[in-house]
Amino acid sequence: MASLQLSNLSKSFNQTKVLEGLNLMVPEGEFIALIGPSGCGKSTLLRIIAGLDEPTSGDVLLDGQWVNELSPRERKVAMVFQSYALYPHMTVFENIGFNLKISKIPRQEIRQRVTQTAAILDLEELLERKPSQLSGGQRQRVAMGRAIVRNPNLFLFDEPLSNLDAKLRVQMRDEIKKLHKAIKTTSIYVTHDQVEAMTLADRIVILNDGVIQQIGTPQQLYNTPVNPFVAGFIGSPSMNFLNGKWEDDHKTAIILKDGTKLPAPVPKSNTHFDASTQNDILIGMRPEHLHLRPAMSEDIQVKGVLDHIEPTGAQNYLKVRVDGQIITATDLQQSQLQSQQPIELAIAHKNLHFFANTAHE
Amino acid sequence: MQFVGLQNYITALDDPWFWKSLYNTLWLAIVSGVPQHILAIPTAYILVATLRPMLRHIISATLFIPFITSTVAVSMIFYSIYSANTGILNQILVGLAQVPIIGWLFSWAPDAMPIQWLTRSDLLKPAISAVVIWKYTGFNILVYSAGFMTVPNQLYDAAKVDGCNRFQLFWHIALPMIRPFIFFALTLTIIGNLQLFEEPFILTTGDSGGIAQSGLTTTYYLYLVGWEWLEMGSASAISWILFLLIALATAIHFFFNGKQGMEGHR
Amino acid sequence: MQNVKRSAHTPKTQTLARLAKLNFLAFGIVITIFPFVWVALMGTHTRSEIFSSPPPFYIGDNFIDNYYKLLEIMPFWLVLWNSLFISVMGTIGAVFFCSLCAYGFFAFEFRGKNIIFTLMIASMMVPPALLLIPFFLTVQFLGILDTHFALWFPAIANAFGIFLVRQYMVTAISKDLLDAAKVDGASHLRIFLVIVLPLIKPVLATLGIVMFIGLWNNFLSPLIVLSSPDKFVLTLALRSVQSLGDSPWGAVMLGTFLSMLPLLIAFLFFSKQIMAGLTAGAVKG
Ligand SMILES: Nc1ncnc2c1ncn2[C@@H]1O[C@H](COP(=O)(O)OP(=O)(O)OP(=O)(O)O)[C@@H](O)[C@H]1O
Ligand SMILES: [Mg+2]
Numbered sequence: 001m002a003s004l005q006l007s008n009l010s011k012s013f014n015q016t017k018v019l020e021g022l023n024l025m026v027p028e029g030e031f032i033a034l035i036g037p038s039g040c041g042k043s044t045l046l047r048i049i050a051g052l053d054e055p056t057s058g059d060v061l062l063d064g065q066w067v068n069e070l071s072p073r074e075r076k077v078a079m080v081f082q083s084y085a086l087y088p089h090m091t092v093f094e095n096i097g098f099n100l101k102i103s104k105i106p107r108q109e110i111r112q113r114v115t116q117t118a119a120i121l122d123l124e125e126l127l128e129r130k131p132s133q134l135s136g137g138q139r140q141r142v143a144m145g146r147a148i149v150r151n152p153n154l155f156l157f158d159e160p161l162s163n164l165d166a167k168l169r170v171q172m173r174d175e176i177k178k179l180h181k182a183i184k185t186t187s188i189y190v191t192h193d194q195v196e197a198m199t200l201a202d203r204i205v206i207l208n209d210g211v212i213q214q215i216g217t218p219q220q221l222y223n224t225p226v227n228p229f230v231a232g233f234i235g236s237p238s239m240n241f242l243n244g245k246w247e248d249d250h251k252t253a254i255i256l257k258d259g260t261k262l263p264a265p266v267p268k269s270n271t272h273f274d275a276s277t278q279n280d281i282l283i284g285m286r287p288e289h290l291h292l293r294p295a296m297s298e299d300i301q302v303k304g305v306l307d308h309i310e311p312t313g314a315q316n317y318l319k320v321r322v323d324g325q326i327i328t329a330t331d332l333q334q335s336q337l338q339s340q341q342p343i344e345l346a347i348a349h350k351n352l353h354f355f356a357n358t359a360h361e
Numbered sequence: 362m363q364f365v366g367l368q369n370y371i372t373a374l375d376d377p378w379f380w381k382s383l384y385n386t387l388w389l390a391i392v393s394g395v396p397q398h399i400l401a402i403p404t405a406y407i408l409v410a411t412l413r414p415m416l417r418h419i420i421s422a423t424l425f426i427p428f429i430t431s432t433v434a435v436s437m438i439f440y441s442i443y444s445a446n447t448g449i450l451n452q453i454l455v456g457l458a459q460v461p462i463i464g465w466l467f468s469w470a471p472d473a474m475p476i477q478w479l480t481r482s483d484l485l486k487p488a489i490s491a492v493v494i495w496k497y498t499g500f501n502i503l504v505y506s507a508g509f510m511t512v513p514n515q516l517y518d519a520a521k522v523d524g525c526n527r528f529q530l531f532w533h534i535a536l537p538m539i540r541p542f543i544f545f546a547l548t549l550t551i552i553g554n555l556q557l558f559e560e561p562f563i564l565t566t567g568d569s570g571g572i573a574q575s576g577l578t579t580t581y582y583l584y585l586v587g588w589e590w591l592e593m594g595s596a597s598a599i600s601w602i603l604f605l606l607i608a609l610a611t612a613i614h615f616f617f618n619g620k621q622g623m624e625g626h627r
Numbered sequence: 628m629q630n631v632k633r634s635a636h637t638p639k640t641q642t643l644a645r646l647a648k649l650n651f652l653a654f655g656i657v658i659t660i661f662p663f664v665w666v667a668l669m670g671t672h673t674r675s676e677i678f679s680s681p682p683p684f685y686i687g688d689n690f691i692d693n694y695y696k697l698l699e700i701m702p703f704w705l706v707l708w709n710s711l712f713i714s715v716m717g718t719i720g721a722v723f724f725c726s727l728c729a730y731g732f733f734a735f736e737f738r739g740k741n742i743i744f745t746l747m748i749a750s751m752m753v754p755p756a757l758l759l760i761p762f763f764l765t766v767q768f769l770g771i772l773d774t775h776f777a778l779w780f781p782a783i784a785n786a787f788g789i790f791l792v793r794q795y796m797v798t799a800i801s802k803d804l805l806d807a808a809k810v811d812g813a814s815h816l817r818i819f820l821v822i823v824l825p826l827i828k829p830v831l832a833t834l835g836i837v838m839f840i841g842l843w844n845n846f847l848s849p850l851i852v853l854s855s856p857d858k859f860v861l862t863l864a865l866r867s868v869q870s871l872g873d874s875p876w877g878a879v880m881l882g883t884f885l886s887m888l889p890l891l892i893a894f895l896f897f898s899k900q901i902m903a904g905l906t907a908g909a910v911k912g
Binding site for chain 3: 050051052071078079081082083084086087088089098099102103
């Protein structure tokens with residue numbers, strides 16, 4: 001087990017920058033989820049940590065040791081690939097034991113450790129099979145087994161569950177969680193499924209366009225996203241955004257584009273940015289915080305016209321036209337409503353998010 | 362070594378044997394090349410369209426045997442088959458003249474005996490061509506079979522629904538679909554046939570290109586000049602001219618057939 | 628619609644078409660097989676039987692005599708051994724080194740890789756006849772004229788083989804698999820030997836077949852390289868007895884037949900693999 005530190009890490013392929021100035025400190029035993037949209041550089045980062053690629057600049061430290069120039073073997077990292085990458089010509093036993101064999105571990109011990117690992121992962125019956133004779137879930141477990149048999153410094157997972165069906169995915173997620181509780185190896189887990197990230201990770205790193213957007217616990221990311229990207233990426237359905245301007249210097253109300261005034265509270269002082277210094281702002285509202293009721297104290301009122309309803313069974317999503325755009329609100333009561341009917345939504349002051357409106361200018 | 366400018370090329374271009382060899386090469390390339398494909402395409406179609414896989418494999422494997430055997434051995438066999446006085450070919454021709462129904466087709470044969478297949482300047486090239494065709498048709502059948510097998514069955518079904526008969530299926534569906542394979546096989550034939558050596562060399566016992574040099578191909582001549590007469594300079598010139606000939610022929614082929622051939626049906 | 632079409636073919640024309648087709652195929656097979664049968668038969672006859680009329684379409688009884696006559700006119704077993712030695716050495720060498728080189732092209736990124744690879748492919752387009760003189764001059768310069776080494780060693784570096792194996796690697800081995808092995812701590816040599824080689828066995832078999840057949844049947848390079856009769860390979864030795872005065876045809880044909888026999892027997896058992904191998908370039912396009 002080891003701690004991992006990345007400092008000022010950058011990576012370019014030819015002229016294209018893929019990662020830029022990453023800094024990250026992962027203490028021993030922590031489970032980090034790395035999420036971000038496709039192509040943002042997650043796999044590249046993981047490969048650099050593993051030692052399969054070299055960074056263009058910056059440092060990788062394991063347990064405080066500079067390891068930039070060490071091979072994967074010397075770093076003692078284990079990795080689970082999205083495609084599993086099982087050796088097709090070897091049995092499950094040989095697959096799991098391959099690293100031990102290369103490390104010249106005595107046969108007796110290999111047998112014992114492989115059997116032990118197989119027991120943890122429920123693979124005992126399958127040890128003599130070839131990968132082609134296994135189901136998707138079983139292959140996934142072999143890939144996991146190949147990693148945990150080694151007692152590595154670091155576990156790296158590159159979307160290990162994305163090839164499984166929904167049910168199996170949930171099941172394997174729980175197993176990974178149990179496993180980490182039991183062996184507590186420092187882990188970096190790449191996914192683009194935010195639920196996976198939220199349920200598994202101690203902390204989540206959000207990456208976009210090769211730049212770290214925010215690092216924090218699942219709660220921190222949900223409650224205090226630092227920018228619209230994070231705010232929109234975490235939470236389902238996504239956060240709604242409205243554009244507005246301060247009405248006057250006293251910052252007591254926001255005027256939307258269609259002229260509607262929203263009486264706004266002074267933004268919480270502990271947020272990441274001082275909304276009062278900006279003129280153009282984005283107001284973020286999570287659908288689950290918008291309630292179908294008149295405003296009470298500490299609430300603001302958002303008025304609109306119902307466009308349509310998306311039922312999901314447990315709750316309805318109301319698609320409401322506000323200020324020339326459609327926003328989503330969660331309706332747990334599943335009220336009977338008519339399309340084109342005027343709607344009044346209320347949201348508590350504490351649930352409002354403010355961001356500088358830069359992208360839209 | 363001494364630099365002699367273009368002297369070697371001029372010598373080569375002045376040499377009547379060289380021109381003769383170019384003529385023979387082109388003649389053989391065409392006469393031994395075209396029939397390979399004319400035979401192979403329908404045969405492959407019959408194999409793929411009408412035979413069960415097992416039978417198809419046995420037949421195409423049998424037809425493929427000449428391709429894997431050494432050209433020298435094969436030419437030796439044909440050398441004896443073509444033998445004028447007592448070769449089996451002439452004997453069969455005479456024998457056929459006595460067969461009741463088809464005999465009249467061969468009635469000329471007894472009078473023509475002995476036919477000097479390998480020592481008459483007008484028969485040598487056809488005799489060589491026959492060996493080449495015999496040896497390489499099986500290979501082309503295999504290539505075209507692979508081609509016909511890429512045609513999805515649904516396409517035939519659709520065409521049948523549209524009212525195609527068997528010949529139309531072949532002509533309008535199968536043939537256009539294997540264009541890339543035809544293109545590829547033709548390329549191989551062109552490049553290979555312009556370098557023919559072993560068949561004419563063995564059938565003329567390596568003796569200065571056979572009667573009146575009518576079996577002298579350019580590669581054959583290249584060998585004679587370089588290794589029998591030990592004139593490497595002239596031989597080099599010949600090999601460059603041969604290379605240009607091959608490049609030119611390939612370029613012409615690519616120019617006329619390349620675009621369609623390589624794109625095929627996609 | 629289909630039924631209507633069907634009924635347009637009367638059973639009679641259908642049978643006729645079938646008959647024509649079968650005759651056509653049978654004719655092709657007879658023409659193809661006949662020279663092989665004929666050479667085998669001739670190997671068992673005396674010269675005068677061969678040239679008798681009607682021709683002897685039966686197995687003769689002169690096989691033993693022909694065999695001794697064959698040993699008289701050429702050192703048959705020595706020559707066979709020479710052919711075997713060259714073919715085996717060249718095949719093993721080519722299979723090993725082509726796969727090593729292909730691994731280099733497959734697993735490493737380096738400056739100029741694409742240019743080198745393209746050049747290598749381009750070199751496959753150069754007609755062999757053009758290479759004859761440079762090959763000979765190189766062999767002469769190295770002082771290895773009249774050696775077997777000059778015949779099998781150059782065959783090891785083989786652009787076609789490297790290309791074939793690399794293409795197979797691309798389809799058969801994922802980059803993840805190489806990475807997984809690296810993470811498992813395997814060195815490149817180890818990855819090559821333990822992971823890659825077992826996975827590319829089919830293409831190695833293909834390449835081996837192509838190489839062996841090519842070397843076994845090779846005539847032109849032995850013709851210009853070898854001069855001592857005791858170094859001759861089968862193809863050379865056969866052609867050297869072709870124009871003996873008063874040719875012992877039974878013996879020559881026996882030698883010819885025996886020289887083809889190894890490949891014919893191999894073809895009997897491995898026809899699928901051999902056919903796939905020899906058309907590998909063609910079918911994959
Ligand atoms: N070897 C390479 N050469 C050039 N560009 C590359 C290379 N590898 C990755 N890239 C580029 O780097 C970017 C990041 O790729 P990466 O594989 O890290 O994305 P990712 O976040 O893992 O995406 P996904 O979620 O789809 O797996 C992509 O734009 C990709 O095109
Ligand atoms: Mg990825």
